Amino acid sequence: MPATTLEQLASLCKRRGFVFPSSEIYGGLQGVFDWGPLGVELKNNIIASWWRTNVYERDDMEGLDAAILMNRLTWRYSGHEETFNDPLVDCRDCKSRWRADHIKGRCPNCGSTNLTEPRPFNMMFKTAVGPVADADSFAYLRPETAQGIFVNFGNVLATTSRKLPFGIAQVGKAFRNEINPRNFLFRVREFEQMEIEYFVMPGTEDEWHQRWLEDRLAWWESIGIPRERIKIYDVPPGELAHYSKRTFDLMYDYPTLGYEEVEGIASRTDYDLGSHSRDQETLDLKARANPNRDSTARLTYYDPESKRHVVPFVIEPSAGVGRCFLAVLAEAYDEQMVKAPPSERTCAVTDALEAFLKSVGRNDKLAPETRDALIERGQAILAGLPETMPQIETLLALPGADQIEVGKKLRGQAQGPIDEYFRTVLHLKPHLAPIRVAVFPLKRNHEGLVAMARDLRTSIQTGSFFRTVYDDTGAIGKLYRRQDEIGTPYCVTVDFQSLEDDTVTVRDRDTMQQVRIPASEVRAYVGG
Numbered sequence: 001m002p003a004t005t006l007e008q009l010a011s012l013c014k015r016r017g018f019v020f021p022s023s024e025i026y027g028g029l030q031g032v033f034d035w036g037p038l039g040v041e042l043k044n045n046i047i048a049s050w051w052r053t054n055v056y057e058r059d060d061m062e063g064l065d066a067a068i069l070m071n072r073l074t075w076r077y078s079g080h081e082e083t084f085n086d087p088l089v090d091c092r093d094c095k096s097r098w099r100a101d102h103i104k105g106r107c108p109n110c111g112s113t114n115l116t117e118p119r120p121f122n123m124m125f126k127t128a129v130g131p132v133a134d135a136d137s138f139a140y141l142r143p144e145t146a147q148g149i150f151v152n153f154g155n156v157l158a159t160t161s162r163k164l165p166f167g168i169a170q171v172g173k174a175f176r177n178e179i180n181p182r183n184f185l186f187r188v189r190e191f192e193q194m195e196i197e198y199f200v201m202p203g204t205e206d207e208w209h210q211r212w213l214e215d216r217l218a219w220w221e222s223i224g225i226p227r228e229r230i231k232i233y234d235v236p237p238g239e240l241a242h243y244s245k246r247t248f249d250l251m252y253d254y255p256t257l258g259y260e261e262v263e264g265i266a267s268r269t270d271y272d273l274g275s276h277s278r279d280q281e282t283l284d285l286k287a288r289a290n291p292n293r294d295s296t297a298r299l300t301y302y303d304p305e306s307k308r309h310v311v312p313f314v315i316e317p318s319a320g321v322g323r324c325f326l327a328v329l330a331e332a333y334d335e336q337m338v339k340a341p342p343s344e345r346t347c348a349v350t351d352a353l354e355a356f357l358k359s360v361g362r363n364d365k366l367a368p369e370t371r372d373a374l375i376e377r378g379q380a381i382l383a384g385l386p387e388t389m390p391q392i393e394t395l396l397a398l399p400g401a402d403q404i405e406v407g408k409k410l411r412g413q414a415q416g417p418i419d420e421y422f423r424t425v426l427h428l429k430p431h432l433a434p435i436r437v438a439v440f441p442l443k444r445n446h447e448g449l450v451a452m453a454r455d456l457r458t459s460i461q462t463g464s465f466f467r468t469v470y471d472d473t474g475a476i477g478k479l480y481r482r483q484d485e486i487g488t489p490y491c492v493t494v495d496f497q498s499l500e501d502d503t504v505t506v507r508d509r510d511t512m513q514q515v516r517i518p519a520s521e522v523r524a525y526v527g528g
Protein backbone atom coordinates (compact mmCIF):
# COMPACT_ATOMS: atom_id res chain seq x y z
CA MET A 1 0.00 0.00 0.00
CA PRO A 2 1.31 3.49 -0.74
CA ALA A 3 1.70 6.03 2.08
CA THR A 4 -1.71 7.24 3.21
CA THR A 5 -0.61 9.68 5.91
CA LEU A 6 2.25 12.09 6.53
CA GLU A 7 2.73 10.36 9.90
CA GLN A 8 3.81 7.15 8.15
CA LEU A 9 6.57 9.09 6.40
CA ALA A 10 7.54 11.04 9.53
CA SER A 11 7.68 7.81 11.50
CA LEU A 12 9.92 6.12 8.91
CA CYS A 13 12.14 9.22 8.78
CA LYS A 14 12.62 9.20 12.55
CA ARG A 15 12.98 5.41 12.90
CA ARG A 16 15.56 5.02 10.15
CA GLY A 17 17.49 8.25 10.60
CA PHE A 18 16.36 10.37 7.65
CA VAL A 19 15.14 13.39 9.61
CA PHE A 20 15.28 14.44 13.28
CA PRO A 21 13.65 17.38 15.07
CA SER A 22 16.29 20.08 15.50
CA SER A 23 18.02 20.26 18.92
CA GLU A 24 15.67 17.54 20.12
CA ILE A 25 17.43 16.97 23.46
CA TYR A 26 16.39 20.51 24.48
CA GLY A 27 12.78 20.09 23.38
CA GLY A 28 13.36 20.95 19.72
CA LEU A 29 12.66 24.17 17.82
CA GLN A 30 9.35 24.47 16.04
CA GLY A 31 9.56 24.34 12.28
CA VAL A 32 13.23 23.32 12.15
CA PHE A 33 14.62 19.86 11.32
CA ASP A 34 18.00 18.15 11.00
CA TRP A 35 18.93 15.72 8.24
CA GLY A 36 20.14 12.37 9.55
CA PRO A 37 22.63 9.95 7.92
CA LEU A 38 20.17 8.65 5.30
CA GLY A 39 18.29 11.93 4.87
CA VAL A 40 21.40 13.84 3.94
CA GLU A 41 22.23 11.24 1.25
CA LEU A 42 18.73 11.32 -0.28
CA LYS A 43 18.60 15.12 -0.12
CA ASN A 44 22.05 15.46 -1.72
CA ASN A 45 21.05 13.02 -4.48
CA ILE A 46 17.90 15.06 -5.22
CA ILE A 47 19.96 18.24 -5.43
CA ALA A 48 22.63 16.54 -7.59
CA SER A 49 19.93 15.31 -9.97
CA TRP A 50 18.42 18.80 -10.20
CA TRP A 51 21.85 20.36 -10.82
CA ARG A 52 22.81 17.77 -13.43
CA THR A 53 19.57 18.24 -15.36
CA ASN A 54 19.42 22.02 -15.13
CA VAL A 55 23.08 23.00 -15.35
CA TYR A 56 25.23 20.23 -16.86
CA GLU A 57 22.78 18.83 -19.40
CA ARG A 58 21.82 22.23 -20.83
CA ASP A 59 24.16 24.60 -22.63
CA ASP A 60 22.41 27.78 -21.53
CA MET A 61 22.98 27.74 -17.76
CA GLU A 62 25.51 28.87 -15.17
CA GLY A 63 25.65 28.07 -11.45
CA LEU A 64 25.94 30.40 -8.47
CA ASP A 65 26.17 30.18 -4.70
CA ALA A 66 25.41 33.58 -3.18
CA ALA A 67 25.64 34.41 0.53
CA ILE A 68 22.67 34.08 2.86
CA LEU A 69 23.37 37.48 4.40
CA MET A 70 22.96 40.37 1.99
CA ASN A 71 22.89 44.13 2.17
CA ARG A 72 19.53 45.16 3.60
CA LEU A 73 18.83 47.33 0.56
CA THR A 74 18.41 44.13 -1.48
CA TRP A 75 15.21 43.45 0.43
CA ARG A 76 14.00 47.01 0.28
CA TYR A 77 14.22 47.14 -3.53
CA SER A 78 13.05 43.57 -4.08
CA GLY A 79 9.81 44.58 -2.37
CA HIS A 80 10.14 42.07 0.50
CA GLU A 81 10.33 44.68 3.27
CA GLU A 82 7.00 46.02 2.22
CA THR A 83 5.13 43.00 0.93
CA PHE A 84 6.57 39.74 2.29
CA ASN A 85 3.81 39.46 4.85
CA ASP A 86 1.33 36.87 6.03
CA PRO A 87 -1.96 37.86 7.71
CA LEU A 88 -1.67 37.27 11.46
CA VAL A 89 -4.62 36.91 13.89
CA ASP A 90 -4.70 36.40 17.67
CA CYS A 91 -7.27 34.31 19.49
CA ARG A 92 -8.54 36.61 22.26
CA ASP A 93 -9.59 33.62 24.38
CA CYS A 94 -6.57 31.28 24.45
CA LYS A 95 -3.99 33.87 23.24
CA SER A 96 -2.67 31.64 20.43
CA ARG A 97 -1.57 33.14 17.08
CA TRP A 98 -2.54 31.93 13.63
CA ARG A 99 -2.24 32.63 9.95
CA ALA A 100 -5.67 34.02 9.10
CA ASP A 101 -5.92 32.33 5.68
CA HIS A 102 -5.28 28.87 7.23
CA ILE A 103 -8.00 28.76 9.90
CA LYS A 104 -11.41 29.71 8.41
CA GLY A 105 -12.35 32.14 11.18
CA ARG A 106 -12.11 29.66 14.09
CA CYS A 107 -9.18 29.11 16.50
CA PRO A 108 -7.82 25.56 15.90
CA ASN A 109 -6.64 25.43 19.51
CA CYS A 110 -9.84 26.25 21.47
CA GLY A 111 -12.50 26.59 18.77
CA SER A 112 -13.23 30.25 19.61
CA THR A 113 -14.33 32.70 16.91
CA ASN A 114 -13.25 35.64 19.09
CA LEU A 115 -10.30 36.59 16.88
CA THR A 116 -8.53 39.90 16.21
CA GLU A 117 -8.62 41.51 12.76
CA PRO A 118 -5.82 40.16 10.52
CA ARG A 119 -2.69 42.33 10.46
CA PRO A 120 0.43 41.95 8.29
CA PHE A 121 3.36 40.04 9.78
CA ASN A 122 6.68 40.27 7.92
CA MET A 123 8.23 36.81 7.65
CA MET A 124 11.89 37.80 7.29
CA PHE A 125 14.22 36.87 10.18
CA LYS A 126 16.23 39.81 11.43
CA THR A 127 19.80 39.80 12.71
CA ALA A 128 22.74 42.16 13.29
CA VAL A 129 26.02 41.93 11.40
CA GLY A 130 29.02 42.83 13.56
CA PRO A 131 29.37 43.65 17.26
CA VAL A 132 27.14 46.72 17.40
CA ALA A 133 23.42 46.21 16.88
CA ASP A 134 22.27 49.46 15.24
CA ALA A 135 20.60 50.62 12.05
CA ASP A 136 23.80 50.12 10.02
CA SER A 137 24.32 46.53 11.15
CA PHE A 138 20.72 45.46 10.58
CA ALA A 139 20.33 42.50 8.17
CA TYR A 140 17.88 39.79 7.19
CA LEU A 141 18.35 36.06 6.65
CA ARG A 142 17.30 35.67 3.02
CA PRO A 143 13.71 34.45 2.55
CA GLU A 144 14.47 33.23 -1.00
CA THR A 145 17.68 32.51 -2.88
CA ALA A 146 16.46 34.36 -5.97
CA GLN A 147 17.69 37.84 -5.02
CA GLY A 148 21.29 36.57 -4.79
CA ILE A 149 20.98 35.76 -8.49
CA PHE A 150 19.44 39.08 -9.51
CA VAL A 151 22.05 41.21 -7.76
CA ASN A 152 24.81 39.11 -9.39
CA PHE A 153 23.32 39.30 -12.89
CA GLY A 154 25.90 41.88 -14.02
CA ASN A 155 28.80 39.90 -12.53
CA VAL A 156 27.80 36.69 -14.27
CA LEU A 157 27.22 38.46 -17.57
CA ALA A 158 30.61 40.20 -17.35
CA THR A 159 32.54 37.02 -16.52
CA THR A 160 30.92 34.62 -19.00
CA SER A 161 30.19 35.01 -22.67
CA ARG A 162 26.49 34.41 -22.30
CA LYS A 163 23.92 35.66 -24.78
CA LEU A 164 20.19 35.74 -24.12
CA PRO A 165 18.45 33.48 -23.38
CA PHE A 166 20.46 32.03 -20.52
CA GLY A 167 19.87 31.16 -16.89
CA ILE A 168 21.52 31.07 -13.48
CA ALA A 169 20.84 28.19 -11.08
CA GLN A 170 21.32 28.17 -7.35
CA VAL A 171 20.60 25.82 -4.44
CA GLY A 172 20.69 27.13 -0.91
CA LYS A 173 19.07 27.86 2.41
CA ALA A 174 16.14 30.22 2.84
CA PHE A 175 14.50 31.31 6.09
CA ARG A 176 10.91 32.33 6.75
CA ASN A 177 9.41 33.08 10.12
CA GLU A 178 6.24 31.13 9.32
CA ILE A 179 3.42 31.92 11.76
CA ASN A 180 2.41 28.26 12.03
CA PRO A 181 5.03 25.84 10.75
CA ARG A 182 3.36 22.45 10.36
CA ASN A 183 2.96 19.20 8.50
CA PHE A 184 6.46 17.85 9.11
CA LEU A 185 8.82 19.12 6.39
CA PHE A 186 6.08 20.78 4.40
CA ARG A 187 6.01 24.19 6.07
CA VAL A 188 9.18 24.96 8.00
CA ARG A 189 11.17 28.02 9.02
CA GLU A 190 14.55 26.97 7.62
CA PHE A 191 14.59 25.17 4.27
CA GLU A 192 16.47 24.83 1.00
CA GLN A 193 15.39 26.06 -2.40
CA MET A 194 16.46 24.98 -5.87
CA GLU A 195 15.94 28.08 -8.01
CA ILE A 196 16.56 29.13 -11.58
CA GLU A 197 16.34 32.64 -12.94
CA TYR A 198 16.15 32.32 -16.72
CA PHE A 199 16.73 35.59 -18.61
CA VAL A 200 14.99 36.07 -21.96
CA MET A 201 14.36 38.82 -24.52
CA PRO A 202 11.22 40.80 -23.66
CA GLY A 203 8.35 39.48 -25.75
CA THR A 204 9.57 35.85 -25.67
CA GLU A 205 8.67 35.21 -22.01
CA ASP A 206 5.35 33.41 -22.62
CA GLU A 207 7.00 30.86 -24.91
CA TRP A 208 9.82 30.25 -22.40
CA HIS A 209 7.38 29.98 -19.53
CA GLN A 210 5.64 27.13 -21.34
CA ARG A 211 8.96 25.44 -22.21
CA TRP A 212 10.10 25.57 -18.61
CA LEU A 213 6.82 24.08 -17.47
CA GLU A 214 7.44 21.08 -19.75
CA ASP A 215 11.11 20.78 -18.74
CA ARG A 216 10.29 20.85 -15.07
CA LEU A 217 7.55 18.23 -15.38
CA ALA A 218 10.04 15.99 -17.21
CA TRP A 219 12.49 16.35 -14.30
CA TRP A 220 9.82 15.46 -11.75
CA GLU A 221 9.07 12.36 -13.81
CA SER A 222 12.78 11.46 -13.87
CA ILE A 223 12.85 11.40 -10.05
CA GLY A 224 9.81 9.16 -9.77
CA ILE A 225 6.85 11.58 -9.71
CA PRO A 226 4.64 10.78 -12.71
CA ARG A 227 2.87 13.62 -14.50
CA GLU A 228 -0.56 12.40 -13.47
CA ARG A 229 0.40 12.91 -9.80
CA ILE A 230 1.01 16.62 -10.38
CA LYS A 231 -1.72 19.19 -11.05
CA ILE A 232 -0.82 22.46 -12.72
CA TYR A 233 -2.43 25.42 -10.98
CA ASP A 234 -2.56 28.51 -13.17
CA VAL A 235 -2.51 31.08 -10.36
CA PRO A 236 -5.37 33.58 -10.85
CA PRO A 237 -4.37 37.28 -11.11
CA GLY A 238 -5.72 38.12 -7.63
CA GLU A 239 -3.37 35.58 -6.00
CA LEU A 240 -0.17 36.41 -7.90
CA ALA A 241 2.95 37.56 -6.00
CA HIS A 242 3.83 41.23 -6.44
CA TYR A 243 6.51 40.44 -9.06
CA SER A 244 4.59 37.97 -11.17
CA LYS A 245 2.84 38.35 -14.51
CA ARG A 246 1.73 34.70 -14.49
CA THR A 247 2.66 31.69 -12.32
CA PHE A 248 2.14 27.95 -12.70
CA ASP A 249 2.20 26.15 -9.36
CA LEU A 250 3.00 22.44 -9.54
CA MET A 251 0.76 20.76 -6.98
CA TYR A 252 1.66 17.29 -5.73
CA ASP A 253 -0.97 15.05 -4.13
CA TYR A 254 0.62 14.68 -0.66
CA PRO A 255 -0.71 12.09 1.81
CA THR A 256 -2.87 13.78 4.49
CA LEU A 257 -2.62 17.20 2.79
CA GLY A 258 -3.94 16.52 -0.71
CA TYR A 259 -2.74 18.73 -3.59
CA GLU A 260 -0.20 21.32 -2.35
CA GLU A 261 2.53 23.38 -4.02
CA VAL A 262 5.87 21.67 -4.53
CA GLU A 263 7.24 24.14 -7.10
CA GLY A 264 6.29 27.52 -8.50
CA ILE A 265 7.19 28.58 -12.06
CA ALA A 266 6.77 32.34 -12.23
CA SER A 267 7.04 34.80 -15.08
CA ARG A 268 8.70 37.70 -13.21
CA THR A 269 8.90 40.20 -16.08
CA ASP A 270 11.65 42.84 -15.76
CA TYR A 271 10.54 43.65 -12.21
CA ASP A 272 13.61 42.38 -10.34
CA LEU A 273 16.45 43.50 -12.61
CA GLY A 274 14.59 46.80 -13.05
CA SER A 275 14.07 47.31 -9.32
CA HIS A 276 17.76 46.71 -8.57
CA SER A 277 18.94 49.14 -11.28
CA ARG A 278 19.84 52.81 -11.20
CA ASP A 279 18.65 55.25 -13.91
CA GLN A 280 15.38 53.39 -14.26
CA GLU A 281 13.83 56.16 -16.33
CA THR A 282 16.26 55.33 -19.17
CA LEU A 283 15.49 51.61 -19.19
CA ASP A 284 12.02 51.42 -20.77
CA LEU A 285 10.82 49.08 -18.00
CA LYS A 286 7.52 47.26 -18.45
CA ALA A 287 7.04 46.38 -14.75
CA ARG A 288 6.28 48.88 -12.00
CA ALA A 289 9.77 48.67 -10.48
CA ASN A 290 10.66 50.11 -7.08
CA PRO A 291 12.32 53.53 -7.56
CA ASN A 292 15.98 53.00 -6.69
CA ARG A 293 18.46 55.70 -5.65
CA ASP A 294 21.05 53.37 -4.06
CA SER A 295 22.04 50.88 -6.74
CA THR A 296 25.37 51.42 -8.49
CA ALA A 297 24.47 49.33 -11.54
CA ARG A 298 22.21 49.14 -14.56
CA LEU A 299 21.28 45.45 -14.80
CA THR A 300 20.89 45.39 -18.57
CA TYR A 301 21.99 43.27 -21.50
CA TYR A 302 23.47 44.69 -24.69
CA ASP A 303 21.60 43.19 -27.60
CA PRO A 304 24.02 43.09 -30.56
CA GLU A 305 21.17 42.76 -33.07
CA SER A 306 19.15 45.81 -32.09
CA LYS A 307 22.29 47.53 -30.71
CA ARG A 308 20.31 48.48 -27.62
CA HIS A 309 20.58 47.81 -23.91
CA VAL A 310 17.54 45.86 -22.74
CA VAL A 311 16.39 44.68 -19.33
CA PRO A 312 15.72 40.94 -19.77
CA PHE A 313 12.48 39.33 -18.66
CA VAL A 314 12.74 36.42 -16.23
CA ILE A 315 11.22 32.96 -15.90
CA GLU A 316 11.74 31.47 -12.44
CA PRO A 317 11.25 27.77 -11.64
CA SER A 318 11.59 27.51 -7.85
CA ALA A 319 11.26 24.28 -5.87
CA GLY A 320 11.71 23.52 -2.17
CA VAL A 321 14.11 20.66 -1.40
CA GLY A 322 12.11 19.52 1.66
CA ARG A 323 8.80 19.42 -0.19
CA CYS A 324 10.50 17.54 -3.00
CA PHE A 325 12.01 15.09 -0.49
CA LEU A 326 8.53 14.46 0.98
CA ALA A 327 6.98 13.93 -2.45
CA VAL A 328 9.75 11.51 -3.45
CA LEU A 329 9.30 9.54 -0.22
CA ALA A 330 5.50 9.51 -0.51
CA GLU A 331 5.65 8.27 -4.08
CA ALA A 332 8.25 5.58 -3.30
CA TYR A 333 6.68 4.33 -0.06
CA ASP A 334 5.05 0.91 -0.13
CA GLU A 335 3.91 -1.47 2.58
CA GLN A 336 3.72 -4.90 1.02
CA MET A 337 2.24 -8.09 2.34
CA VAL A 338 4.84 -10.62 1.24
CA LYS A 339 2.67 -13.55 2.37
CA ALA A 340 -0.80 -13.53 4.05
CA PRO A 341 -0.51 -14.10 7.82
CA PRO A 342 -2.41 -17.18 9.11
CA SER A 343 -5.99 -16.23 10.02
CA GLU A 344 -5.56 -16.92 13.74
CA ARG A 345 -2.79 -14.31 13.93
CA THR A 346 -4.88 -11.75 12.04
CA CYS A 347 -7.79 -12.49 14.40
CA ALA A 348 -5.56 -11.91 17.43
CA VAL A 349 -4.47 -8.53 16.02
CA THR A 350 -8.10 -7.63 15.18
CA ASP A 351 -9.17 -8.37 18.77
CA ALA A 352 -6.28 -6.38 20.24
CA LEU A 353 -7.03 -3.43 17.96
CA GLU A 354 -10.72 -3.48 18.86
CA ALA A 355 -9.82 -3.51 22.56
CA PHE A 356 -7.43 -0.60 21.98
CA LEU A 357 -10.13 1.46 20.23
CA LYS A 358 -12.66 0.75 22.96
CA SER A 359 -10.16 1.87 25.56
CA VAL A 360 -9.42 5.06 23.59
CA GLY A 361 -13.17 5.78 23.37
CA ARG A 362 -13.56 5.39 27.15
CA ASN A 363 -10.51 7.49 28.07
CA ASP A 364 -11.74 10.93 29.16
CA LYS A 365 -8.23 12.20 29.94
CA LEU A 366 -7.47 12.47 26.21
CA ALA A 367 -8.36 15.74 24.46
CA PRO A 368 -11.35 15.20 22.12
CA GLU A 369 -9.26 15.89 18.94
CA THR A 370 -6.58 13.42 20.09
CA ARG A 371 -9.21 10.77 20.80
CA ASP A 372 -10.97 11.35 17.46
CA ALA A 373 -7.68 11.19 15.55
CA LEU A 374 -6.75 7.85 17.18
CA ILE A 375 -10.19 6.37 16.56
CA GLU A 376 -10.34 7.54 12.97
CA ARG A 377 -6.90 6.09 12.12
CA GLY A 378 -7.56 2.89 14.09
CA GLN A 379 -10.87 2.24 12.38
CA ALA A 380 -9.35 2.75 8.94
CA ILE A 381 -6.67 0.18 9.86
CA LEU A 382 -9.28 -2.23 11.23
CA ALA A 383 -11.29 -2.05 8.00
CA GLY A 384 -8.23 -2.88 5.90
CA LEU A 385 -6.72 -5.79 7.90
CA PRO A 386 -4.58 -7.76 7.27
CA GLU A 387 -3.05 -5.50 4.55
CA THR A 388 -3.01 -2.45 6.86
CA MET A 389 -1.30 -4.27 9.76
CA PRO A 390 2.04 -2.37 9.46
CA GLN A 391 0.17 0.93 10.03
CA ILE A 392 -0.38 -0.12 13.63
CA GLU A 393 3.20 1.06 14.33
CA THR A 394 2.26 4.55 13.12
CA LEU A 395 -1.02 4.45 15.08
CA LEU A 396 0.85 3.67 18.28
CA ALA A 397 3.24 6.57 17.66
CA LEU A 398 0.36 9.12 17.45
CA PRO A 399 -0.09 11.59 20.32
CA GLY A 400 -2.06 10.04 23.18
CA ALA A 401 -1.52 6.40 22.14
CA ASP A 402 1.12 5.93 24.84
CA GLN A 403 -1.56 6.62 27.48
CA ILE A 404 -3.59 3.57 26.47
CA GLU A 405 -2.46 0.60 28.51
CA VAL A 406 -3.73 -2.05 26.06
CA GLY A 407 -1.59 -0.41 23.37
CA LYS A 408 1.29 -2.54 24.65
CA LYS A 409 -0.72 -5.71 24.05
CA LEU A 410 -1.62 -4.50 20.55
CA ARG A 411 2.05 -3.86 19.78
CA GLY A 412 2.94 -7.30 21.12
CA GLN A 413 0.31 -9.04 18.94
CA ALA A 414 1.14 -7.08 15.79
CA GLN A 415 4.95 -6.96 15.85
CA GLY A 416 5.52 -10.65 15.11
CA PRO A 417 3.28 -10.89 12.01
CA ILE A 418 4.49 -7.47 10.75
CA ASP A 419 8.11 -8.66 10.84
CA GLU A 420 7.29 -12.05 9.36
CA TYR A 421 4.74 -11.31 6.64
CA PHE A 422 5.25 -7.70 5.58
CA ARG A 423 7.92 -5.45 4.31
CA THR A 424 8.12 -1.69 3.96
CA VAL A 425 9.91 -0.81 0.77
CA LEU A 426 10.94 2.49 -0.80
CA HIS A 427 10.87 2.13 -4.58
CA LEU A 428 13.31 5.02 -5.00
CA LYS A 429 14.96 5.61 -8.36
CA PRO A 430 18.47 4.12 -7.97
CA HIS A 431 20.17 7.48 -8.58
CA LEU A 432 18.33 8.92 -5.55
CA ALA A 433 18.69 6.00 -3.12
CA PRO A 434 20.74 6.94 -0.01
CA ILE A 435 22.59 3.64 -0.40
CA ARG A 436 22.90 2.07 -3.85
CA VAL A 437 24.50 -1.24 -2.82
CA ALA A 438 24.66 -3.23 0.43
CA VAL A 439 27.09 -6.14 0.66
CA PHE A 440 26.56 -8.98 3.15
CA PRO A 441 28.54 -12.12 4.04
CA LEU A 442 26.22 -15.13 4.42
CA LYS A 443 27.79 -15.77 7.84
CA ARG A 444 29.38 -13.06 9.91
CA ASN A 445 31.70 -15.38 11.83
CA HIS A 446 33.29 -16.89 8.72
CA GLU A 447 36.59 -15.19 8.01
CA GLY A 448 36.68 -15.98 4.29
CA LEU A 449 33.14 -14.72 3.63
CA VAL A 450 33.69 -11.55 5.67
CA ALA A 451 37.02 -10.76 3.96
CA MET A 452 35.56 -11.24 0.47
CA ALA A 453 32.45 -9.15 1.29
CA ARG A 454 34.56 -6.33 2.73
CA ASP A 455 36.92 -6.32 -0.27
CA LEU A 456 33.97 -6.32 -2.65
CA ARG A 457 32.41 -3.34 -0.87
CA THR A 458 35.66 -1.40 -1.17
CA SER A 459 36.07 -2.22 -4.84
CA ILE A 460 32.49 -1.15 -5.67
CA GLN A 461 32.78 2.03 -3.61
CA THR A 462 36.19 3.24 -4.78
CA GLY A 463 35.77 5.92 -7.43
CA SER A 464 31.98 5.69 -7.63
CA PHE A 465 29.56 8.53 -6.92
CA PHE A 466 27.09 6.51 -4.90
CA ARG A 467 27.24 4.90 -1.49
CA THR A 468 28.04 1.23 -0.90
CA VAL A 469 27.89 -0.28 2.59
CA TYR A 470 28.90 -3.51 4.29
CA ASP A 471 26.55 -5.05 6.87
CA ASP A 472 26.71 -8.24 8.91
CA THR A 473 24.56 -7.26 11.89
CA GLY A 474 21.71 -9.73 11.33
CA ALA A 475 20.45 -12.75 9.44
CA ILE A 476 20.25 -12.25 5.66
CA GLY A 477 16.42 -12.02 5.62
CA LYS A 478 16.48 -9.26 8.21
CA LEU A 479 19.24 -7.40 6.38
CA TYR A 480 17.21 -7.48 3.16
CA ARG A 481 14.17 -6.03 4.96
CA ARG A 482 16.24 -3.24 6.50
CA GLN A 483 17.65 -2.25 3.13
CA ASP A 484 14.19 -2.45 1.49
CA GLU A 485 12.87 0.00 4.04
CA ILE A 486 15.50 2.62 3.15
CA GLY A 487 15.26 2.02 -0.60
CA THR A 488 18.57 0.26 -1.36
CA PRO A 489 18.08 -1.10 -4.89
CA TYR A 490 20.76 -3.83 -4.77
CA CYS A 491 21.80 -6.27 -2.03
CA VAL A 492 24.84 -8.40 -2.76
CA THR A 493 25.45 -11.60 -0.78
CA VAL A 494 28.77 -13.41 -0.57
CA ASP A 495 28.10 -17.12 0.11
CA PHE A 496 30.12 -20.34 0.09
CA GLN A 497 29.88 -20.73 -3.67
CA SER A 498 31.45 -17.26 -3.95
CA LEU A 499 34.61 -18.60 -2.31
CA GLU A 500 34.86 -21.29 -4.99
CA ASP A 501 33.94 -19.51 -8.22
CA ASP A 502 34.11 -15.79 -7.38
CA THR A 503 30.41 -15.21 -8.08
CA VAL A 504 27.87 -13.48 -5.80
CA THR A 505 24.10 -13.10 -5.70
CA VAL A 506 22.52 -9.71 -6.41
CA ARG A 507 18.97 -9.23 -5.11
CA ASP A 508 16.67 -6.70 -6.72
CA ARG A 509 14.74 -4.61 -4.18
CA ASP A 510 11.50 -4.37 -6.17
CA THR A 511 11.15 -7.91 -7.55
CA MET A 512 13.06 -9.62 -4.70
CA GLN A 513 14.59 -11.83 -7.43
CA GLN A 514 18.24 -12.84 -7.24
CA VAL A 515 20.77 -13.35 -10.01
CA ARG A 516 24.23 -14.85 -9.68
CA ILE A 517 27.00 -12.95 -11.43
CA PRO A 518 30.81 -12.72 -11.22
CA ALA A 519 31.87 -10.45 -8.36
CA SER A 520 33.95 -8.42 -10.82
CA GLU A 521 30.76 -7.49 -12.74
CA VAL A 522 28.75 -6.14 -9.80
CA ARG A 523 29.91 -2.59 -10.19
CA ALA A 524 28.82 -2.39 -13.83
CA TYR A 525 25.58 -4.24 -12.97
CA VAL A 526 24.55 -1.61 -10.40
CA GLY A 527 25.37 1.24 -12.76
CA GLY A 528 28.79 2.24 -11.40
Ligand code: GAP
Binds near residue numbers: 191316
Ligand atom coordinates in the same frame (compact mmCIF):
# COMPACT_ATOMS: atom_id res chain seq x y z
N1 GAP B 1 11.76 32.84 -5.39
C1 GAP B 1 10.40 32.48 -5.43
C2 GAP B 1 9.91 31.87 -4.21
O1 GAP B 1 10.60 31.83 -3.19
P1 GAP B 1 7.87 30.60 -3.20
O2 GAP B 1 6.65 30.04 -3.88
O3 GAP B 1 7.67 31.49 -2.05
O4 GAP B 1 8.68 31.35 -4.35
C3 GAP B 1 9.29 28.48 -3.74
O5 GAP B 1 8.82 29.40 -2.78
C4 GAP B 1 9.24 27.07 -3.17
O6 GAP B 1 9.91 27.02 -1.92
C5 GAP B 1 7.83 26.56 -2.89
O7 GAP B 1 7.24 26.00 -4.04
C6 GAP B 1 8.10 25.49 -1.84
O8 GAP B 1 8.49 24.28 -2.47
C7 GAP B 1 9.29 26.06 -1.08
N2 GAP B 1 8.86 26.70 0.18
C8 GAP B 1 8.39 27.94 0.36
N3 GAP B 1 8.11 28.18 1.65
C9 GAP B 1 8.42 27.05 2.32
C10 GAP B 1 8.36 26.66 3.70
N4 GAP B 1 7.97 27.51 4.66
N5 GAP B 1 8.73 25.41 4.03
C11 GAP B 1 9.17 24.54 3.08
N6 GAP B 1 9.25 24.87 1.77
C12 GAP B 1 8.88 26.09 1.39
